Amino acid sequence: MEKTAQHVMNGLAGLIIIDDNDSESLDLPKRYGIDDIPLIIQDRAFNSDGSFNYNPSNMDIMRGWKGDTFMVNGVIKPHIDLEAKQVRFRILNGSNSRIYTFAFKSGKVFKQIATDNALLEAPIALTELKLSPAERAEIVVDFSNDSGKEEIFIDKSSGKDLFKANINKTASNTTTLPNKLITLDKLTPADAVNTRSFDLGGGMGGGMSGGPSRMLTINGKSMDMSVINETVPLNAIEIWEVRNNMGMNHNFHIHATHFQLLERNGSSSKVAENEKGFKDTVLIPPNESVKLIIKMTDYADASSPYMYHCHILEHEDAGMMGQFVVI
């Protein structure tokens, strides 16, 4: 416990691709490494000998540690040669704390087709895509008319280049992104039988008295391995309201399920189109709130409970995590 940030920093993180019949049956780019490219985005700082420089202060822990060098699939500023066709990128923000706003430097439009856990019902056209730590997205970019061009994928938040794509290969097949992807089996708020509230809070004061692992809290409590914070009934549909009571970004991740985002700051209209899919991690900006609908469909007992936590790794290590059982 309290070492997740260090473990991920040292390399203990990856991306697993999960496809299903829906994904396979649609006319999506699906040739791995050719038109179906995983992107694991991470930031690091390096010592002069090339080793990782990671020694966060309490202030770094509070703010979320950020490195000055960006890696894509473990490589600094890589480039890729691509065919002049539609290309799918499966993106993971694998960073400890950094929130990215992904975009092409040219402003090129792309289509988001999937959120953390599933395809979206329809592609959403975007010019930028914000992902907080552990959030995933799949996008399809149409390079059909870009032969001979280069496109630079950037993080607009920091202004840094991430990788360069050279569109210098002839398309060896074509794919046509459908207008309709799937129908999500969404939960209905009227079916919810219970509401839970989670207040994300804390401050440096907690650190003074309890050390760094006690600085941050959910509902006033820091993570305690010996405490089960919530007991959730199996297959019950619930509303979870999560409030960020601090002047800094947090996100909220729930294990072993997916949820739907119903509201931001009490308003369903503030939920972006590309957030209306199945997710397991959601960004909550400073002093904002989200309302989620969730159903736990797997048992978990006290010997191996599930967790919910901020996925800014320094924050979860600082106590912003809780445990729950499903019975």
Ligand SMILES: [Cu+2]
């Ligand atoms: Cu946090």
